[in-house]
Amino acid sequence: AELRRPERTYTIRNLCVEFKVTPRALRFYEDKGLLSPRRQGLNRVYTYRDRARLKLILQGKRVGLSLAEIR
Numbered sequence: 001a002e003l004r005r006p007e008r009t010y011t012i013r014n015l016c017v018e019f020k021v022t023p024r025a026l027r028f029y030e031d032k033g034l035l036s037p038r039r040q041g042l043n044r045v046y047t048y049r050d051r052a053r054l055k056l057i058l059q060g061k062r063v064g065l066s067l068a069e070i071r
Helices: 012-019 023-031 048-062
Strands: 038-040 043-047
Touching: 012 023, 012 043, 012 048, 023 048, 043 048
Parallel strands: none
Antiparallel strands: 038 043
């Protein structure tokens, strides 16, 4: 039988600390459809894919792209 490793997940706090962004910013990107974390109760659970997307969003902003262009 194949052993599946559990997927690495991140809390909103993990990502805020790592990328120096506010929870409000992450919720804003979620509202705009750029991030789609899973939910566990009231908590957002971000996957490795969400983390990679956040990295791309922030890189795009740094070079002057709009959120529409980033999407």
